[in-house]
Amino acid sequence: EAGVTQSPTHLIKTRGQQATLRCSPISGHTSVYWYQQALGLGLQFLLWYDEGEERNRGNFPPRFSGRQFPNYSSELNVNALELEDSALYLCASSLESGRRLFFGSGTQLSVL
């Protein structure tokens, strides 16, 4: 069974640009979560999607947004990139909220 897949593996952007990160959950999982893993800050919750709707978001500015498609895959969009957005972005999926999380390998975003 395929795990959570994220693309691209690495993404290099310049300040002010937009980045789009993609995530495919495990088949059958309806909940998708996005986390930011910045150096020295640990993992921070970004967004939670379930059944196509945004259910909750962490303490991040509105330029961090996303969506979940009918097939439960998800996109994370970061607009007006700033240097401090450089981090590993992890996607996780679960069968439903409160159930075990399965993580992807992440997208390393570098903002120059």
Added chain:
Amino acid sequence: AQSVTQLDSQVPVFEEAPVELRCNYSSSVSVYLFWYVQYPNQGLQLLLKYLSGSTLVESINGFEAEFNKSQTSFHLRKPSVHISDTAEYFCAVSDLGGANNLFFGTGTRLTVIP
């Protein structure tokens, strides 16, 4: 809100030696506690969790953690580490068990030295 503190950012230990990775949390409500592991070039994986019941929880690869409510701790231990245990370990806390309010610590890099 909850918070998690992992005081040790790096823990080097010789192979077959015991190890303890410390985790302390703060919360005004009952919590669920987790340890996640991130092996090199891999995604995060759940190592073990405490939801209720016995305060000592074990993983399949020899790690164990004990929930200590009075000390608000959930330290991870292993009596004898292997080279393959080299990884980043994250402690996490949630008050509802849901991933949308899962708070992670900053991680501890365990390096096992041959």
